[in-house]
Each structure stands twice: as structure tokens, then as C-alpha cells.
Amino acid sequence: MSGHTExxxxxxxxxxYIFSIDHKIIGLQYGLTALxxxxxxxxxxxxxxxxxxxxxxxxxxxxxxxxxxxIMLPEMYNSLGAMxxxxxxxxxxxPLAVGAFGNYFVPLQIGAPDMAFPKLNMASYWCxxxxxxxMMVGFFVPGGAANSGWTSYPPLADIATTGQTVxxxxxxxxxxSSLLGSINTITTIIQLRAxxxxxxxxxxxxxxxxxxxxxxxxxFPPLEAAGVLQLMDRLLGTSFFLPSGLVVSGEILNVSGGGxxxxxxxxxxxxxxxxxxxxxxxxxxxxxxxxxxxTRKPLWGYKSIVYASTFLGFMSFIVxxxxxxxxxxxxxxxxxxxxxxxxxxxxxxxxxxxxxxSLWGASIRYNSAMLFAxxxxxxxxIGGLTGLPLGIAASDIHLxxxxxxxxxxxxxxxxxTIFALFAGIYYWFPKMTGKVLNETxxxxxxxxxxxxxxxxxxxxxxxxxxxxxxxxWDGGASYAHATETLWLNEVMSASAWLLGLAQIPFIYNLxxxxxxxxxxESNHWQATTLEWTDAPSPPLPHRNFEIIPEVYRGPYEYSVxxxxxxxxxxxxx
Amino acid sequence: MEIPYNVEERQDTGMFNAKLGIWxxxxxxxxxxxGLFSAxxxxxxxxxxxxxxxxxxxxxxxxxxxxxxxxxSSSVTMxxxxxxxxxxxxxxxxxxxxxTLFLATVFLVVKYFEYTAKFHHGIFPDTSTFFAxxxxxxxxxxxxxxxxxxxxxxxxxxxxxxxxxxxxxxTNRIEIVGLYWHxxxxxxxxxxxxxxxx
Numbered sequence: 001m002s003g004h005t006e007x008x009x010x011x012x013x014x015x016x017y018i019f020s021i022d023h024k025i026i027g028l029q030y031g032l033t034a035l036x037x038x039x040x041x042x043x044x045x046x047x048x049x050x051x052x053x054x055x056x057x058x059x060x061x062x063x064x065x066x067x068x069x070x071i072m073l074p075e076m077y078n079s080l081g082a083m084x085x086x087x088x089x090x091x092x093x094x095p096l097a098v099g100a101f102g103n104y105f106v107p108l109q110i111g112a113p114d115m116a117f118p119k120l121n122m123a124s125y126w127c128x129x130x131x132x133x134x135m136m137v138g139f140f141v142p143g144g145a146a147n148s149g150w151t152s153y154p155p156l157a158d159i160a161t162t163g164q165t166v167x168x169x170x171x172x173x174x175x176x177s178s179l180l181g182s183i184n185t186i187t188t189i190i191q192l193r194a195x196x197x198x199x200x201x202x203x204x205x206x207x208x209x210x211x212x213x214x215x216x217x218x219x220f221p222p223l224e225a226a227g228v229l230q231l232m233d234r235l236l237g238t239s240f241f242l243p244s245g246l247v248v249s250g251e252i253l254n255v256s257g258g259g260x261x262x263x264x265x266x267x268x269x270x271x272x273x274x275x276x277x278x279x280x281x282x283x284x285x286x287x288x289x290x291x292x293x294x295t296r297k298p299l300w301g302y303k304s305i306v307y308a309s310t311f312l313g314f315m316s317f318i319v320x321x322x323x324x325x326x327x328x329x330x331x332x333x334x335x336x337x338x339x340x341x342x343x344x345x346x347x348x349x350x351x352x353x354x355x356x357x358s359l360w361g362a363s364i365r366y367n368s369a370m371l372f373a374x375x376x377x378x379x380x381x382i383g384g385l386t387g388l389p390l391g392i393a394a395s396d397i398h399l400x401x402x403x404x405x406x407x408x409x410x411x412x413x414x415x416x417t418i419f420a421l422f423a424g425i426y427y428w429f430p431k432m433t434g435k436v437l438n439e440t441x442x443x444x445x446x447x448x449x450x451x452x453x454x455x456x457x458x459x460x461x462x463x464x465x466x467x468x469x470x471x472x473w474d475g476g477a478s479y480a481h482a483t484e485t486l487w488l489n490e491v492m493s494a495s496a497w498l499l500g501l502a503q504i505p506f507i508y509n510l511x512x513x514x515x516x517x518x519x520x521e522s523n524h525w526q527a528t529t530l531e532w533t534d535a536p537s538p539p540l541p542h543r544n545f546e547i548i549p550e551v552y553r554g555p556y557e558y559s560v561x562x563x564x565x566x567x568x569x570x571x572x573x
Numbered sequence: 574m575e576i577p578y579n580v581e582e583r584q585d586t587g588m589f590n591a592k593l594g595i596w597x598x599x600x601x602x603x604x605x606x607x608g609l610f611s612a613x614x615x616x617x618x619x620x621x622x623x624x625x626x627x628x629x630x631x632x633x634x635x636x637x638x639x640x641x642x643x644x645x646s647s648s649v650t651m652x653x654x655x656x657x658x659x660x661x662x663x664x665x666x667x668x669x670x671x672x673t674l675f676l677a678t679v680f681l682v683v684k685y686f687e688y689t690a691k692f693h694h695g696i697f698p699d700t701s702t703f704f705a706x707x708x709x710x711x712x713x714x715x716x717x718x719x720x721x722x723x724x725x726x727x728x729x730x731x732x733x734x735x736x737x738x739x740x741x742x743x744t745n746r747i748e749i750v751g752l753y754w755h756x757x758x759x760x761x762x763x764x765x766x767x768x769x770x771x
Contacts, residue, residue: 114576116590183597191578191590221601222608228709229612236698238705240612258624258702263615267608 021118022542026125027104028432034096037132038418039503041087044080046496051077052475053493074473078147079163081471083138085150086167089275090174091132093417097282098178098216099128101424102185102209104432108531109203111194111551111571113543116187124180131173138166149471151272154241154264158233159248165234168227175224182216185209194530196551200306201570203529203555204299207306208285211313212278219274219317226267233259240264262327269320277316279413280380281309283420284351287373290423291355293527294370295362296566298556301354308347308354315344325393326400334393341391348384352377368442372423375450376416383411386461401471404464407457415453422446422506429513430520434537437517441509448502455495459488526567528557533569580742595749599756602717606760609713613706613767620702628703629769631696633687637769640683641761647676648758651751658744663736670729670747673754677722684715707768714764717757724750 020026050059051072063070072080107115115121138145143161146152157164189210193202229240237255241264244257292299299305321329321337355377364370386408389395399405422445429437466485468476475489476482523532531539534549549571557568577583578590586593617625654669691697691704698708728747735743 112577116576116578117594118576120594179598179601183594183601186597187590187594190586190593191583191588192576217597217601218604221605222611225605225608225612228713229609232698232705232709238698238709239702240616240705256624256699256701256705258616258620258622259705260616260619263612266615267612270608 016541019122021114021122023103023107023115023118023121024432024539024541024544026121027100027102029125030095030099030103030128031101033129033132034092034100037087038092038096041084041092042500044084044087046500047072048077048080048084049493049496051473053489055474055477075144075147077473078149078471079139079144082146082149082152082167083135086135086146086170088413089150089279090171091128091135093279093413093421094178094275095128096421097279097286097417098185098209098212099125099181101205101282101286101421101428102212103181105428105531106185106188106206106209107192108431108535108539108544109206109529110189110192110197111530111534111545111549112188112192113545113548115184116191117184120180120184124177124184127173127177127180131170131177134166134170134173138163138170141166151268152230152264153268154230154233154261155243155246155248157230157264158241159253165231168231168234171227172224175220175227178216178220182213185213186217189213194549194551197570200303201551201554203285204288204302204305204309205282205285207309208281208288211309212281215274215278215281215313215316219271219278222267223271226264229267230264262324262329265324265327266321269323270317273320273323274313274316276409276412277312279417281312283376283380283417284309284355286420286424286427287355287376289527289529290369290373290427291358292556292558293427293525294365294367294373295358296365296558297358297362298554298558299354300358300360301350302554302556305351305354308350312344312347312351315340315347319344322391322393322396325396331393338391338393342388345384345388345391352381352384367426368437368439368446369423369426371443371446372419372426375446376419376423379411379415379419379453383408383413383416386411398467399464401469402464403460403468403470406470407460407464410457410460414457415450419449422449427525428531429510430524431531431535431537431539433514433517434520435513435517436520436524437513438509441505445502445506445509448505449499452495452499452502456492456499459485459492463488526565528567528569529555530570534571580739580745589745591745591749592752595752599752602756602760606710606713606763609706609710610763610767613710616702616706624701625703628701628707629771631694632707632769633690634769636683636687637765640680641765643676643680643683644758644761647673647680648755650676651754655744655747655751658736658747666736666747667729667733670725674722674725674729677718677725680718681715684711710764710768714757714760717760721750721754721757725754 017025020029047059047062047065056071058070059066059072066072066076103115103121107113135145141162143163145163146157146160146167148157148160148164152164152167189202189206229238232238233240233242239255239257239259241261242253242255242257242259243261246253246255246257288299288305319337319340321333322341325334325337386404390399390405390408426437426442429435463476463482463485466482468479468482468485472478476486520537522536524537525532527533530549530551535544536546540546551570552573553568553570555570557570559566560568576590580589582589650669650672654666654673657663657665657669696704698705728743728750735746
């Protein structure tokens, strides 16, 4: 890292765009890869929705994927379900929220020239990429990709086809990637803040990334341990998750036994519950930035939001077994986890309420970014509130593993997190590319997405309350008590395909604006944070700022009385 | 591009970047091994047939005691190598770091004899849940030892030229390897009683 990089040597194409150590290029790599995986995971779902709406009918256009009959077999359906979940969470949303936005904007918002460990940053991306490739390889091994659900519960996962082994290797790579990434993010935020940027002057987005970093750092390793144990079970014949006397296909399995399937569930959910907050916190961070900027007033209750998010991060480590009320772990343990689950809903409500109050009395600019951010608020609200009956052990008995659960967490992640990510793309696209996205196309994208995404997930609550299990290949056709709600399957499937079409204006907008969009000014949205006020659009390669800025005030000083303009940059003395 | 606090400490945190980085990494390692120790407790609580007690009585306690001493000594030589470097005694530094590498090799050799003795008696990971967790945890620990040895070897031979060109940075690096090495040592200090003595 000595002086020779200062001399503006022309970097080769490979060094500049492929094996780059510039956090901005790595952020874009993460972003593009994650968007491709998001689209792929969505395609898997659109295929599953055909099977759910029209069980055992040959699929038009894509039927050849399932052999001559064109009918999706149950094994294939299970594979698609498991891989949809895995891809969306581990290859799509988290890399986009943390890998792309975190990587690109954390150093810019704290006034740093790069991440603390640029080479680790590159390694982190390539581990992620390799993990993605390994996951894809699963589709081509005998028996198809992993088909035991994204949760990979044993004993089923222990005796599943080869795809499960591939899945586990893929996960190990993805866990390595997120470990390297989280160390980098946390170190960067703690060590590289610009002069004057004290903790309570950090934009909330940075706080959200910091808490997320700690969740990834501490919650993923137990899953890695569990993954190693499951690999041992599958490859070396151990019985960590296999109880004695397990009968498979009418015969007692020839293993030493003495293991416990519950052990996997504990280790898995110890990661997977904090993972929920890994999905939602960066989204909240993005929404906070967009809201403050477009309401032109300070974020209401900044400190309470910060404290709430750190409390949320802490609590997320002691709620995991609310996913396991049905396992027979006992009423005492259920009571404990039910209580912690009710407690963790408090900080979420604090954050959401503060964001709603921020809207009060504002003259709101309704641009595409703001529409998505505003859409996030009620959608996340629905997702959060429908979670309460699932967190209470008694009502969970009825709702567990039904479509109600699917509806609940998709409201949090899809119209919640993914809408926030869209908001982030519309908000920061001018900074990343120096071009502006077309507003009309953006608004079409928002309204169509908003309508159809509710068309998919709202009926799930109805079906779930009627008792339709989430993992049925025929969409509930064999459930006598569910017949009255089966017509909703067609509504949901049609909505899913229309939602797919609604992304066309977005993709077109990205490509068109990149090529021939209107030029963006360096502070396009008249924002206060450092990435807008002190860096050009796009920021300088490898060092971001012409001069490293100094910070004199909080992140959201909009419409300060007596100021000459309605925003006061953080770097203004 | 110069990353701030790459070598020198940041005043308000009192650390250079890599030192914070390695502590965070070690925190995640605590969670990794913590997960495995929890699995051990969980499985042992459900062990009605007593495979944990009968299994651990088949392990070789004297050899493991020897290995514990070897690993603790290697931690001592590790810290001595860093101290020597701080005092500018480069020759001593190399001797101490070399000893660490040597002791780590001794550890692996002893472990090799332990493993092969088990295999000769027909004991494998699939023999019982106790041996499953024994081989998993000691195996994972061994991978950590080997990883540490690779890094120590790098600083001893191919990477040692930095000692003269960027001495502060090199000393920092040795400090960080040391932190990692002490952690690996510490894991063994937990593994030894849990697997061999209980």
C-alpha cells in the first residue's frame, strides 16, 4: 500500500473490473451478481406457482425442463422450493443489502478512502461467487439440487440425494464470504470514520450496517458448525442428527444412532433468526436515508432508532426457538422464547413508528426512491404484525408450517426488504453511475410491483388460516377442508407472473439510463451526508474524495431554521 | 491510496485495523467452537446408553497431557518471538518462532499416533456419537493448527524480508499471528478436559 499507487497508473481491465480491490467496484460486482440471483430465484418461484395453480398439468413454454411430459414432479418441486429460499436469502437479498450497498456506501458515508481490508473485500466477493456457482452445480448432480427445504432439517436432509452435500459445501463458502465481509465492515466503521464523525453523527444506514455486521459475525459460525456436522453425517456415516432405530423405507438405518434431529434445528435457527434481522436492518437503514432526504426534515427520534436497532441486534440472539414450538421441546422453554419474542417486537415498533412520525408535517417529494421507501413502511408493518400470532406458542400450533407463515415472512422480506433495496437503487443510482434513472418508468415500476406483490402474499394469509400446509406439491388440492380457498392459487400465480412483467420497466430503465440517461450532479438529491456532499458522481476510483472531509454536525440537518438553504451538509463548518 | 490506521494506532480506539480485525475473527471462532461445545453438551445430555463415558475412557490421557504441555509451550515461544522482535533482536525472534513451528509439528505427530491407534482398534467417527464429536472437534482444531503453521512458516521464511523494510508493520503481523495462536491453544485447553477427562 505504499506510495506507488498514487501515481495514477492505468490499471489493466482485469485489475480494474474483475479482481478489483476498490470497494466501489466490488460493491457493483456484488450488486449485479445478487440482482441476477434474485431474478433467477424469482424464476424458480414463477415455475412453482404454475404447479400450485394448475397441479399436474404440463407447463407451457418451459415444460421441456421437466422431461417429455412437461409436468413438474414432486421431487423437482421440492428442489425448486429449497433452492428458491436459499438463493433469495443467501445469494440475493443479503449480498445486495450488505455486500452491495454496505460495501459501496459505508466507506463513502464515513469519509473513508476504502474499506479497512481491500484484499479481504475482494476475497469475500469471490467466495460468494464461488458459493453461488457451487449452489448452481447442485441442479446438475444426480437427484437434482437440495430438496429438503432451505432449512435442511435432518433426518430428511441426512439421507437426501447428493444435491444436499453440494448445498452444504456451497453454504460453507457463503459463510466464509460473509465472515470476511462482516469483519471488514465492522473494522471499517470503527476505525475509518472521518475526523469529527462521532457515533451519534453517523447516518443511520451506517449504524444498521454495523449491527448487521455483528449479527453476521456471531450468528453464522454455529451454522457452519452445524454444516460440518451434517457433512460428517452424510460423508463419514456419523449420527449427529440421526436418532437410534430410525426407520427409512421400512428398514432400520444401519448407523450408530444416539443423535438428535433437534440439535440441527437449534443450531440452524441460532443463525437463521438473527438472519431475519440481517435482512431487515440494512433495509431500514436505506429507508431512513431516503425518508430524511425526501421529507426535507430530520429523522424523528434518531437516537431512539439507533438504540432500538442495537437492542434489536442483541435480542435477536435469544429468540431462535420460537421457530420450534411444535418440536415438543417443552412448555417452559416455549414460554421463555415466547416472552423474548414479544420483547423483540418492541424495538421494531419503535423504529417503524419513528419513521412514520418523520413523515408528519413534511412537504414530501414523491420520487421513485421515496415511493418505494413509503411502500416499505406499511408492508413491513403488515409483515411484523402478522408475526405476533406466530410468536405466541398457543396460536402458532394452528398456524405453524402453513401458508400464513409464508405470507408473514415474505411481507417482511419481499415488499419489505426488497422494496427498500429498490428505494436504495433509485436513490443511489445517480451516485454510482453519474446518471439519473427515468422517473416515469420508476413510478410505473413501483405501482405495478405494489399491486401485484400484494396479490401474491395477501391471499396466503387466508389460505394459511384455512390450514393449507406450506410444502404441498399440489397446492392443497388434496385437502378437503381447504377447497373453498383453492381458487386463490390462480390469483396468486397470476400476480406472480405479472410481478415478473412489472420488472421489465425497471430492467429497461437501468440499461437505458446507464447508456443515455440525464447526467447527475454530484449532490443530485440535495442531501446532507458525505457521499453526496464531498464526492463526485461517481466517486473517484480508489480514494473516493479529492480531500478527505471533516464532519461538524449530525446526519440529517434538513430545513434548519436560519440556514440559507434547506439542507446543511455534515461537512459544513 | 493509503488506508488510515493500517500500521499506526487510531487514537480513540487504541488499535490498528488488523488488530481489531483479528479480535473480531476470534469472536466468530468462539462462536464456531462454542456451537460445537454446545452440540457436545446437547448430545451428552441425551446419551442414555453411556457411550460418552465409555468412549472417553478409551482415549489416551497421557498422550493428550503431553500434547497440552507442548501446545502451551508453543504459546510461550510465540509471545517470546514477538517480544524479541519488539526489542529488535531479530535472531532470537527467528529462534523462538522456529520453536513454535517445531512444537506445533510435535503436536501434530502425537495427534497422528493417537488417531492411527484408534483406527487400528477399529474406532472411526461412525463408531459412536462420542467418537463422532471427538474426531470432528479435534479434527477441526487440527485444521486450525495447520492453518496457523502455514502463516508462521510464511513469516519465518518467505515473508521475513518485511522485517527490515517495514519493521513496525511486521511486528504488528507477528502480534496478530500470536493472538490467533493463543486462541488455538485455548481451544485445546477446553477440548482436553471435555473430551479426555470428563
